[in-house]
Amino acid sequence: MKSSNNIHLSRRSFIKTSALAGGGMLIGFNLFQACKPEAKPPVDISQLNFNDFNAFIKIADNGMVTIFSPNPEIGQGVKTSMPMLIAEELDISWDNVRVVQGALDTENYTRQVAGGSQSIRLGWEPLRQTGATARQMLINAAAQRWNVDPKNCTTEAGVVKGPDGATLGYGELVKDAAVLEVPEEVTLKKPEDFTIIGKDIVNVDVDKIVTGKPLFGLDYKEDGMLTAVVMRAPSFGLKLKDYDASESKNVTGVVDIIDVKNRIAVLAKDTWTAMKARDLIKANWEEDTEIESTAMHDKKLMDLLNGKDFKTMRADGNVKKAFAEADQVLERVYESPFLPHNCMEPMNFFADVQDEKVRLVGPIQTPERTAQQVATLLERDVKDVSVEMTRMGGGFGRRLYGDFAQEAALISNIVKKPVKVVYTREDDMTAGVYRPAIKYKISASIKDGEITGYHLKEASINSNMYGLIPNFFPAGAIENYQVDVAKYDSNITTGAWRAPYTNFLSFAEQSFFDELAEVLGKDNIALRLELLEKVKGTTDERIQYSPERLQNVIREAVAKSGYGQPKEGVYQGFSSYYCHNTHVAEVADVVMENEVPVVKKVTCVVDCGVVVNPLGAKNQIEGGVLDGIGHAMYGNFTFEKGTPVDKNFNTYHLIRINETPQVETHFIKNDYAPTGLGEPALPPAGAAVANAIKIATGKRLYKQPFVNELKVKAPLG
Amino acid sequence: MPVYNLKINGTAHSIEADPDTPLLWVLRDHLNLVGTKYGCGIGQCGACTVHVDGTATRSCLLKVSMVEAMEITTIEGLSEDGSHPVQIAWKEIDVPQCGYCQAGQIMSASAFLNTNANPSKEDIRDAMSGNLCRCASYNRIEKAIETASSKLS
Numbered sequence: 001m002k003s004s005n006n007i008h009l010s011r012r013s014f015i016k017t018s019a020l021a022g023g024g025m026l027i028g029f030n031l032f033q034a035c036k037p038e039a040k041p042p043v044d045i046s047q048l049n050f051n052d053f054n055a056f057i058k059i060a061d062n063g064m065v066t067i068f069s070p071n072p073e074i075g076q077g078v079k080t081s082m083p084m085l086i087a088e089e090l091d092i093s094w095d096n097v098r099v100v101q102g103a104l105d106t107e108n109y110t111r112q113v114a115g116g117s118q119s120i121r122l123g124w125e126p127l128r129q130t131g132a133t134a135r136q137m138l139i140n141a142a143a144q145r146w147n148v149d150p151k152n153c154t155t156e157a158g159v160v161k162g163p164d165g166a167t168l169g170y171g172e173l174v175k176d177a178a179v180l181e182v183p184e185e186v187t188l189k190k191p192e193d194f195t196i197i198g199k200d201i202v203n204v205d206v207d208k209i210v211t212g213k214p215l216f217g218l219d220y221k222e223d224g225m226l227t228a229v230v231m232r233a234p235s236f237g238l239k240l241k242d243y244d245a246s247e248s249k250n251v252t253g254v255v256d257i258i259d260v261k262n263r264i265a266v267l268a269k270d271t272w273t274a275m276k277a278r279d280l281i282k283a284n285w286e287e288d289t290e291i292e293s294t295a296m297h298d299k300k301l302m303d304l305l306n307g308k309d310f311k312t313m314r315a316d317g318n319v320k321k322a323f324a325e326a327d328q329v330l331e332r333v334y335e336s337p338f339l340p341h342n343c344m345e346p347m348n349f350f351a352d353v354q355d356e357k358v359r360l361v362g363p364i365q366t367p368e369r370t371a372q373q374v375a376t377l378l379e380r381d382v383k384d385v386s387v388e389m390t391r392m393g394g395g396f397g398r399r400l401y402g403d404f405a406q407e408a409a410l411i412s413n414i415v416k417k418p419v420k421v422v423y424t425r426e427d428d429m430t431a432g433v434y435r436p437a438i439k440y441k442i443s444a445s446i447k448d449g450e451i452t453g454y455h456l457k458e459a460s461i462n463s464n465m466y467g468l469i470p471n472f473f474p475a476g477a478i479e480n481y482q483v484d485v486a487k488y489d490s491n492i493t494t495g496a497w498r499a500p501y502t503n504f505l506s507f508a509e510q511s512f513f514d515e516l517a518e519v520l521g522k523d524n525i526a527l528r529l530e531l532l533e534k535v536k537g538t539t540d541e542r543i544q545y546s547p548e549r550l551q552n553v554i555r556e557a558v559a560k561s562g563y564g565q566p567k568e569g570v571y572q573g574f575s576s577y578y579c580h581n582t583h584v585a586e587v588a589d590v591v592m593e594n595e596v597p598v599v600k601k602v603t604c605v606v607d608c609g610v611v612v613n614p615l616g617a618k619n620q621i622e623g624g625v626l627d628g629i630g631h632a633m634y635g636n637f638t639f640e641k642g643t644p645v646d647k648n649f650n651t652y653h654l655i656r657i658n659e660t661p662q663v664e665t666h667f668i669k670n671d672y673a674p675t676g677l678g679e680p681a682l683p684p685a686g687a688a689v690a691n692a693i694k695i696a697t698g699k700r701l702y703k704q705p706f707v708n709e710l711k712v713k714a715p716l717g
Numbered sequence: 718m719p720v721y722n723l724k725i726n727g728t729a730h731s732i733e734a735d736p737d738t739p740l741l742w743v744l745r746d747h748l749n750l751v752g753t754k755y756g757c758g759i760g761q762c763g764a765c766t767v768h769v770d771g772t773a774t775r776s777c778l779l780k781v782s783m784v785e786a787m788e789i790t791t792i793e794g795l796s797e798d799g800s801h802p803v804q805i806a807w808k809e810i811d812v813p814q815c816g817y818c819q820a821g822q823i824m825s826a827s828a829f830l831n832t833n834a835n836p837s838k839e840d841i842r843d844a845m846s847g848n849l850c851r852c853a854s855y856n857r858i859e860k861a862i863e864t865a866s867s868k869l870s
Binding site for chain 1: 718735737738739742745746747749750751752753754755756757758759761762764791792793796798799804807808809811813814815816817818819820823841842843845846848849850851852853854855856857858859
């Protein structure tokens with residue numbers, strides 16, 4: 001958004017109002033789609049129906065504003081930042097705003113998905129328009145009362161001001177405003193007039209979090225609920241042959257033990273009993289499909305990378321010719337392992353399957369898809385299935401998949417009782433939907449000291465890069481450019497993991513460019529800027545990164561970190577990347593302590609457009625950078641005999657506080673519409689660290705985790 | 718099943734449970750004190766940290782039969798209204814992301830500050846290295862403990 005403007009979209013299609021029976025005004029709106037023509041917001045606040053409206057704003061007659069936020073909270077802060085957008089255009093003081101998650105007993109409603117760092121980007125316009133529409137209705141109500149032109153009225157902090165100095169608080173106007181027609185046209189604020197957007201606002205749930213209130217799926221309880229702990233196949237590729245649960249049945253507190261499609265579920269009155277009894281089951285398993293291992297995957301992926309069986313995702317010019325005519329070719333292979341998500345809150349879900357309806361409650365990013373999957377699974381009408389979201393103790397992609405919700409539904413369907421399925425940490429780590437192991441081969445052809453060709457090959461497990469990723473940098477910068485992908489189909493379940501594909505591709509590419517600069521005898525920053533220069537003015541619509549904005553974050557990161565002029569004993573590594581519509585550059589400062597490289601500081605420059613909530617935004621950046629470093633450095637996750645070698649945190653190393661550098665975050669100031677922050681700070685971190693370690697130790701890293709390559713014992717902090 | 722007399726957050730409770738039931742599950746399932754979190758069950762993540770006679774302890778490793786007569790404090794009992802200096806610092810610095818591990822972090826930090834009111838950065842990093850945060854809110858945990866320490870001294 002470059003400046004304020006009148007937007008001629010039909011707000012009537014997605015906003016409707018009602019006067020509340022208890023006083024006040026209720027604004028119902030549907031963020032990403034139109035409301036049904038017959039839909040009406042309720043007059044009783046306890047009857048909010050999220051089927052027709054996925055969010056509500058209540059303005060009470062004392063001027064207090066309650067925003068019923070539709071968004072699931074995984075930890076990215078959208079439950080705070082999205083209401084900020086409404087409050088800004090409504091023109092009220094944040095102190096008078098309360099944010100509430102939709103009521104727990106609401107029936108038959110669905111909401112939107114959280115994922116892909118898209119919430120703020122998609123909500124930016126409609127949420128502000130909603131706030132502005134409500135504000136306009138309050139102005140219209142005041143103007144009517146004063147018998148003046150609404151154009152001559154202004155607002156400030158919850159008060160409408162008339163042309164002659166008269167004022168009316170929003171609370172005094174809600175009764176009149178609620179029955180007015182929804183205006184077709186509203187004016188959005190100019191960025192320089194923002195009073196809430198751009199201010200540091202503390203996470204709206206912080207009081208509940210620091211006092212230990214029940215918020216998460218694992219905290220959810222109902223009367224008569226049983227806890228289920230499930231024995232699943234101990235390896236991918238095995239199926240259940242037979243089992244003996246007689247010992248488990250004798251454990252006091254065990255209510256039932258049932259077969260659930262190749263699994264055995266123990267139902268007990270409490271969690272510990274269910275866990276203990278589950279471990280007493282003696283089960284025999286037999287081979288169903290091939291039992292795989294990391295050694296096998298390494299070979300399969302390397303064969304794919306060296307083979308010819310690729311699908312081409314993008315091809316510019318003639319890569320074959322460029323390589324044939326080259327003076328020199330640089331070719332490097334980069335390797336990554338599978339990764340588990342390891343949300344701190346292990347997977348869990350509540351299901352109550354009854355004849356009339358199916359109720360599901362728990363931490364899930366995809367409620368609509370989950371409702372559909374459960375309906376199909378139980379052969380029920382999807383209208384009978386409701387999914388209620390709790391706060392999520394981390395997501396990182398894992399909670400896009402509803403396997404645990406389906407499991408809960410299957411179990412409850414058999415026992416016809418409310419059931420909460422709980423994973424132990426070992427269950428969570430061994431029954432994952434992992435980031436697939438991936439290998440990249442990147443080659444560049446050099447002729448007369450210039451890069452003439454670039455060929456990226458991906459070999460992955462189960463799935464390949466998608467969407468616009470093949471069109472990210474350096475697409476558009478190099479005349480002869482090609483991206484090829486191949487995959488091996490495994491029985492190990494894989495899926496999205498924070499910044500899918502780019503979480504490792506960025507490491508490969510940004511390590512490669514540093515090495516390429518070395519081979520060319522060029523400055524690594526100058527090389528990046530020079531390549532980006534060539535992308536300027538591109539008419540290729542697939543190229544959505546902005547060369548100007550990427551150059552800008554690169555220059556700013558150099559300036560803020562003092563890159564190129566490090567203090568004595570400090571080794572700096574550089575990396576820049578675009579993904580999830582956000583441009584980022586990072587510089588890692590590494591020092592040698594007892595001959596071990598230690599990351600001390602990361603300077604991160606981010607262009608995400610308008611920063612809605614700097615306090616929350618910085619939290620995402622700090623977390624993303626440290627998560628990126630943690631997994632690049634320590635994420636050692638291998639399979640043997642079809643199952644992960646590491647099953648809990650005693651052997652699987654997640655980064656700890658004593659291993660973390662300080663993250664210094666800078667935002668580029670501009671008025672572009674805001675873009676996502678949950679993911680984009682993660683991908684560049686690995687290469688920034690690896691490029692610094694190369695300078696510090698002389699060793700170039702091609703494989704994650706770095707601990708294995710550096711042959712040092714953790715911790716490196 | 719045996720009955721155990723526990724003192725939790727200043728209140729006496731009689732609990733009927735198997736002797737090997739971890740305190741964590743007694744708190745969560747028997748007493749509905751769900752602020753104490755399950756993360757790993759083997760004392761590696763710190764999400765289940767409570768104070769036992771003032772010392773930060775992993776409640777997943779403590780059997781109910783071992784804690785009779787001990788003073789147990791959970792996040793719900795750290796203060797009545799979230800006013801403990803560590804809780805205030807946590808809010809001020811806006812530490813949490815997903816928030817799941819934070820009760821454990823706060824319980825570790827508050828017990829630590831009782832033993833070392835003016836810790837160095839290194840002291841803080843060492844003391845808190847037993848608590849995992851998957852969102853990696855570590856920089857802010859460090860800052861919040863410094864803030865709390867300055868409030869305490």
